[in-house]
Amino acid sequence: MFTTSALAPAKFVLGDEGMYLFNDLPTGLLKERHGFEPTAAWADHLRLSSVRFNSGGSGSFVSSDGLVLTNHHVASDTLHKLSSPERNLIDDGFLAKTNEEELAAPDLELNQLVSIEDVTGRVNEAVDDDASTEDAAAERRAIIARIEKESLDQTGLRSDVITLFGGAQYHLYRYKKYTDVRLVWAPETAAAFFGGDADNFEYPRYNLDATIMRVYEDGKPAKLEHFLKWSEVPLSEDELVFVSGNPGRTQRIYTVEALKFLRDDRIPYVLDFLRRKEILMQQFGLEGTEQARRARDELFGIQNARKAYTGMLGGLQNPQTIATKSTQQAELLRMINNDASLKPLAKAWDEIASLQAEKRDMLRRGVTLRSTLFSYALEIVLLAAEDQKPDEKRLRGYTDAARESLLQELYSTAPVYTDLEQVKLADELSLLIENRGAEDELVLKVLDGKGPRERAAELIAGTSLVDVDARKSLVEGGSDAVDASDDAMIELAKTLEAEYRSVRETNEQIEERERQAYAKITEAVTKIKGTGGYPDATFTLRLAFGTVKGYSEDGEFIAPFTNFAGAYQHANDHAGQDDFDLPESWMEHEADVDGDVQLNFVCTADIIGGNSGSPVVNRAGELVGLIFDGNIQSLTSDYIYSDEQGRAVSVSGVGILEALRSIYDAKALAAQIGK
Amino acid sequence: MFTTSALAPAKFVLGDEGMYLFNDLPTGLLKERHGFEPTAAWADHLRLSSVRFNSGGSGSFVSSDGLVLTNHHVASDTLHKLSSPERNLIDDGFLAKTNEEELAAPDLELNQLVSIEDVTGRVNEAVDDDASTEDAAAERRAIIARIEKESLDQTGLRSDVITLFGGAQYHLYRYKKYTDVRLVWAPETAAAFFGGDADNFEYPRYNLDATIMRVYEDGKPAKLEHFLKWSEVPLSEDELVFVSGNPGRTQRIYTVEALKFLRDDRIPYVLDFLRRKEILMQQFGLEGTEQARRARDELFGIQNARKAYTGMLGGLQNPQTIATKSTQQAELLRMINNDASLKPLAKAWDEIASLQAEKRDMLRRGVTLRSTLFSYALEIVLLAAEDQKPDEKRLRGYTDAARESLLQELYSTAPVYTDLEQVKLADELSLLIENRGAEDELVLKVLDGKGPRERAAELIAGTSLVDVDARKSLVEGGSDAVDASDDAMIELAKTLEAEYRSVRETNEQIEERERQAYAKITEAVTKIKGTGGYPDATFTLRLAFGTVKGYSEDGEFIAPFTNFAGAYQHANDHAGQDDFDLPESWMEHEADVDGDVQLNFVCTADIIGGNSGSPVVNRAGELVGLIFDGNIQSLTSDYIYSDEQGRAVSVSGVGILEALRSIYDAKALAAQIGK
Structure with missing residues (x-):
């Protein structure tokens, strides 16, 4: 029970x-x-x-x-x-x-949490009540970037604004970094x-x-x-x-409809994905003891996630789970609808429900190819473009406040195993075809007339991003260097950049609407049940x-x-x-x-x-x-x-x-x- | 190339x-x-x-x-x-x-092929040219059952009518059985x-x-x-x-659209399915050496199929494959459309194309729970019902001609491992939820208010079909015995029987339409390129x-x-x-x-x-x-x-x-x- x-x-x-x-x-x-x-x-x-x-x-x-x-x-x-x-x-x-x-x-x-400051008021003031979703998301992103930058400049500490209670509160966390x-x-x-x-x-x-x-x-x-x-x-x-x-x-905090999305769409999708990657890593490991060593850490992470999600799905598939949640939600909504001052907030549950269909549509739209070298390439391409914008207009993760941590990752001296990268990239290309369709224009551009395996081999052979120095010189060269680069992986990232931005923008707008809805849900719940939760x-x-x-x-x-x-x-x-x-x-x-x-x-x-x-x-x-x-x-x-x-x-x-x-x-x- | x-x-x-x-x-x-x-x-x-x-x-x-x-x-x-x-x-x-x-x-x-007889004429005569798809399928099933039964009675040999060239020819194969x-x-x-x-x-x-x-x-x-x-x-x-x-x-024989269905829908679905089962069997095997022994044969089969399908998909995802097939098909259609006597046959390609969407819809509709005990139960339930019908009206596999082979399978003395069965059944229930939706009425009936794991445990505990004698007594008791049975697995099969029949009927109608279309395609190709193929x-x-x-x-x-x-x-x-x-x-x-x-x-x-x-x-x-x-x-x-x-x-x-x-x-x- x-x-x-x-x-x-x-x-x-x-x-x-x-x-x-x-x-x-x-x-x-x-x-x-x-x-x-x-x-x-x-x-x-x-x-x-x-x-x-x-x-x-x-x-x-x-x-x-x-x-x-x-x-x-x-x-x-x-x-x-x-x-x-x-x-x-x-x-x-x-x-x-x-x-x-x-x-x-x-x-x-490593991050040590040095201080916490509630900045909810400042964030909310900066977001126009009547703003469109798009504008609201942009305004929120801008004020958060501004708060983080100010804090970084003032304290030298890593400064992250954290969204809490689904969007009802914003706290500024300052970290000492090691x-x-x-x-x-x-x-x-x-x-x-x-x-x-x-x-x-x-x-x-x-x-x-x-x-x-x-x-x-x-x-x-x-x-x-x-x-x-x-x-x-x-x-x-x-x-x-x-x-x-x-x-x-x-x-x-999830509503019943949001949990159903997890049960019916997201977790089954994620599990198919994880099992696919688990078999892929196993197969790579079968090629030899050194290959097994290279694949092992990732394989462990995948298996761990697969087992966790399997348990999560099992719970959600038990009809009692949703029944219990539904009863609780119905009771809550009854109380809200009985209180004239709260009644308008009930619409937030409908908004969450309607967002689930949009989230479902986005599940297979992503164009991020999960491989270390492609991640490097995409980050380099994005960084060069974001650097052209004022700090407050940049994507999260590309602001001044985030730069040091991003470079820490981009300049990692960890070995990159190109044989493993190639296998992963081939599978990601295959998944891209499955998700977006074999006749999608972008997919055809990405494949360049080749099968996933052949194309992956070509991409790996044509990139020098394995070298930290090559990454550094592109980062330091900025957009001129990126524009001029004929590195195969950088070119692939440039091909995918526009769609990546579009998908990200759509996802961020969905998140913005979720934030606004969950903030209202939190408000309603708090008014009925009181504060003091987590x-x-x-x-x-x-x-x-x-x-x-x-x-x-x-x-x-x-x-x-x-x-x-x-x-x-x-x-x-x-x-x-x-x-x-x-x-x-x-x-x-x-x-x-x-x-x-x-x-x-x-x-x-x-x-x-x-x-x-x-x-x-x-x-x-x-x-x-x-x-x-x-x-x-x-x-x-x-x-x-x-x-x-x-x-x-x-x-x-x-x-x-x-x-x-x-x-x-x-x-x-x-x-x-x-x- | x-x-x-x-x-x-x-x-x-x-x-x-x-x-x-x-x-x-x-x-x-x-x-x-x-x-x-x-x-x-x-x-x-x-x-x-x-x-x-x-x-x-x-x-x-x-x-x-x-x-x-x-x-x-x-x-x-x-x-x-x-x-x-x-x-x-x-x-x-x-x-x-x-x-x-x-x-x-x-x-x-073991089957030894003793003789082959072309019965195309007899099959086609029995199928009314103007019959609806449903009637045509029924008529074809009936004449095939009749031919098989006659042959069995006359020769005592296993007699199977085989559909060839996608439906352009029917041959009667007689086998000596060992x-x-x-x-x-x-x-x-x-x-x-x-x-x-x-x-x-x-x-x-x-x-x-x-x-x-x-x-x-x-x-x-x-x-x-x-x-x-x-x-x-x-x-x-x-x-x-x-x-x-x-x-x-x-x-x-597949047309380009049919291959695209394989590439975009069927094979990705099958691969997700196989990887899921592969992990399931692996996980079961991790529980101990005896469990690993029990799961091994099935695991091998799954791995083999997964590797084969991965190769098939890789080929289809290479843009060259479909491009080549498309060029060939376009050339063929050009020749057909240029010949007034053949031109009507070109519609067959459109029919195949339109069938792919229906096949896609059916991919997730199945209610067969892949476990030995459920298969026994469903076969027993179907057999009892089919035995009430005249031979020619029965489902394929339940005719008099097929009976001996069916009983050979039902009365197998091979061990049934209930621990493995339970794990497989739990996963099949979980998959049924994913495929048909957690709020599907039939799914709710099947789960009986429990999660997949709990329900599977209950079903396995409540069935005696592990015993050959229990299966025999149900088969020999016929529909009275099946109706009276409170064996949990038999009851589950009864719950699913109607939907199983409906799904099977729909699939058979799709197959009938495919047969008719591919028969026309074969006719057109043969007229253009001549006979002598395979x-x-x-x-x-x-x-x-x-x-x-x-x-x-x-x-x-x-x-x-x-x-x-x-x-x-x-x-x-x-x-x-x-x-x-x-x-x-x-x-x-x-x-x-x-x-x-x-x-x-x-x-x-x-x-x-x-x-x-x-x-x-x-x-x-x-x-x-x-x-x-x-x-x-x-x-x-x-x-x-x-x-x-x-x-x-x-x-x-x-x-x-x-x-x-x-x-x-x-x-x-x-x-x-x-x-």
């Missing part, structure tokens, strides 16, 4: 639902329900000890000299980029014995992702999904004022814990809370904790199956490890993808765990939270310490963390 | 295109091009030595005492059904040292499918994709008059060879021919032969990769094997899926090879033949002998074959 409401202000929330804003914490609720009152200092310290990874994930500072804890699967993008056939960090793990041995990530950016990030320790994937795709999103689990990095400033380990102390005390059942991280995206996730810092707690499944009780002894047993139980062999280091040190030490645990905190790597802290603000997964029953939490069986899954803090000390010969590192 | 025409009478055929009817062999062409004149005796002997497998594939009689040669991958359905955790024929292979040790297949039926088929020898999958999915459809290859069975009559090895002698002479380059087998389906494949016996010949790829010459030494080398080259380990038997006997003996070879014969297991014979009619694959360049041959690079891939006859003698300790068996 599901236990939440469509939009959920605190007092209507049951269980431990909620991903709260750090500038609007549920203090009353926490006090009432858990007898805990977070002080401002407690919250500020936790916020400033938390970081966001631009590779998509969360982390925390865990020492005064710059150590950062995150998941292995958040770090894996970097591990992959730092690997070569000769140095396979993914298979073999890594430990730097000295600072000198630490490996610099080629394109990581771009010199180095790898300190990573376990073998066999330990981090023990059980592989089979165990992913399952529980009980036995995964050491942890990696430690270090942030540097001016070439030296950063001196940090805020970092988490590390608890050496095992967790207890029912213990209250907090999660500080960056949940990526939820759709709790907005849908936006890959920005949130606080969730919950208790350490097992659950029942098929009549059996699943205990909240697993331990090291269980890991060895699990390997035994699945002997001979892929991904169930513990690495050599674990086998060698089996006698050294205390089997009773907690390895993984579950709690009821409300999390979602993007929370991976989030620190779990106790009342004292000490690190006790590291979020790395949700169980299969939590996969519906994109649109509905339930603590009946849904759980967040973490590596326990004491487990990481035990592994560092007893398995990884990393006592010195273990001694540094938390200090 | 493609080198064939839309519909291809012999004199317009280039290269060695063609899958010829045994009652219309290209004798003139063979004489002219290859100086070979097949006698009637030669052709009859080859036809009567050929068999068709109801599991989908071809084979040949290779000894006087009933030995049958086919592919391991054709036999794998049977190997899988005969396997258990304790007896893993798929992994370990099999050799019966005595007749008593031979293992009876649970549901195989239903007591036993396994004699199978190699390990590691040898048969060496290189796995990676090497599938690739060349050079090194696969021992062969299995030997034996047909029995009255409990004794069948005494066969017709069987193939087995050549001990290695093949030579450019040697003329013949393939006698049952190509499944081609679309060479009809599209219909999973009935055909003769193809070609020469043993290498080809060029990326500027390199690919030799036509591989040998045993190459197999060991290939294993070495791919050490550490999945599916590239030769089995123990091969490693143990490496010193015993003559490395120079031919293992695989390619030729230019025109084949397609269904030809798997076909014998390849020389001018003397002796077996020299065993078709098992086409190379990747041949995957477009569904709709266009090319011998520039496209090749059929075979195991060489001498290679099979060498393996039996030197690796499998099966000298006695080797001594029997061909004798």
